[in-house]
Amino acid sequence: MRDFRDAKAMAQTLRDSLTTKAVTISHSESLELVSKMLGVADWNTLSALLHAERREPAPPIVKFKSSTAVYPAVPLRDFVPFPGATFPLFVGRENTVLALNHAFENEREMVCAIQRDSGVDEPRFADIYEVGVLVQLVELERLQDGSIRVLTRALRRVAMRSFAALSGGYRSEASELQESPPADAPDLMRRTILRFEDYAAAHGLLMPDIWLFFDQTRDIGRIADTMAMRMRLPVRDKYELLAILDPVKRLEKIDRLLDVPARPFGxxxxxxxxxxxxxxxxxxxxxxxxxxxxxxxxxxxxxxxxxxxxxxxxxxxxxxxxxxxxxxxxxxxxxxxxxxxxxxxxxxxxxxxxxxxxxxxxxxxxxxxxxxxxxxxxxxxxxxxxxxxxxxxxxxxxxxxxxxxxxx
Structure with a gap:
């Protein structure tokens, strides 16, 4: 029995069968029809699923072949992503669109570079912070105003070695950053989780399902990144959390940020x-x-x-x-x-x-x-x-x- 991994073959079969019945559809229309038959919104989403299932041995440039690799890149003006988060990106700058197209043609991975100054329209290497995030592109949607919405999943921190606008869009040379081994800090975890629950409730923040299991996990880095992603902080403060490679120190800083001086009752x-x-x-x-x-x-x-x-x-x-x-x-x-x-x-x-x-x-x-x-x-x-x-x-x-x- 065929499954979603046979989508292209199914689309061709559907097109051929309709042709014999004097019904003509384009190749792209057949792909969209098969996507809906398989319960997926559109071909872009199904293509992402197909891509995730592949296990091709030849690694393209976006895979870490050594300590450093070259990636398509996107500069972020007012936003700092953290590993483990899924979020939308709205892309409009020409060099970013070119880089995005290149990423979709290959392994759907890009580097997110955080701008120091959101007012810079064409950032250079000196305009971005030293630590960025490697992300995976999941779904693409072209909007009526000409911009692109991309559903993105953050994978891990990277060190930015270069960043430039080339003929094919932004490119970045980046190397993987190794976090410090997690230590056991149950008291810190319990205290910070309780403080953040108050913070989230006060701000009406929606928490992911994984939050329900945080009292059972010892993954301090994951807990800290989940909190940092949702805290309402200036870009500079969020970036400082992203750049802390020791998970315990990162959670300690979050704990200090949440430990606001108590106001007396009026x-x-x-x-x-x-x-x-x-x-x-x-x-x-x-x-x-x-x-x-x-x-x-x-x-x-x-x-x-x-x-x-x-x-x-x-x-x-x-x-x-x-x-x-x-x-x-x-x-x-x-x-x-x-x-x-x-x-x-x-x-x-x-x-x-x-x-x-x-x-x-x-x-x-x-x-x-x-x-x-x-x-x-x-x-x-x-x-x-x-x-x-x-x-x-x-x-x-x-x-x-x-x-x-x-x-x-």
């Missing part, structure tokens, strides 16, 4: 937070939950106006929260003791402190806490906000409008 939010604890204590609840906190935030001087500007019905929201707390949390009643904030409550506190630091607030406000609550998507509090159409997007817009009025 008087208003501190009062709101204590009101949430009182709401739990009055009902003799064992825990103070996000529902207690959100109920308190509906009366917070900073958060309540933002909720109203986001089209929340505060009266209905208070009623729904009160009903939930009184009925659904009745099983948490204890005879004696002080309510303890849940883990989700404490996560919101940490994210709120991080948001306050990044937005330049000297103290944590109720607005910070409101924004920090949205990542807790499984909580009834977040669902009640969603039921009223209150999303983080709407809240962010309301905050921006309020800030604009204050400046005006």
């Amino acid at each position: 008087p208003a939010y501190d009062a709101t937070r204590r009101r949430a604890l009182v709401l739990a204590e009055q009902r003799r609840h064992q825990f103070a939950t996000l529902e207690h906190l959100l109920l308190a935030l509906t009366e917070d001087g900073d958060a309540a106006p933002v909720l109203q500007a986001s089209n929340a019905d505060l009266g209905l929201l208070r009623q729904n929260l009160t009903d939930y707390i009184d009925k659904e949390l009745a099983h948490t009643v204890i005879e004696t003791g002080t309510p303890v904030p849940t883990a989700a409550f404490l996560r919101v506190d940490r994210r709120a402190a991080l948001l306050a630091q990044e937005t330049g607030n000297p103290e944590v406000t109720g607005t910070n806490a409101l924004v920090a609550l949205f990542p807790e998507t499984r909580s009834p509090a977040a669902r009640m906000l969603a039921d009223q159409g209150v999303s983080r997007f709407r809240v962010d817009k309301a905050i921006a409008r309020s800030a604009g009025k204050e400046k005006g």
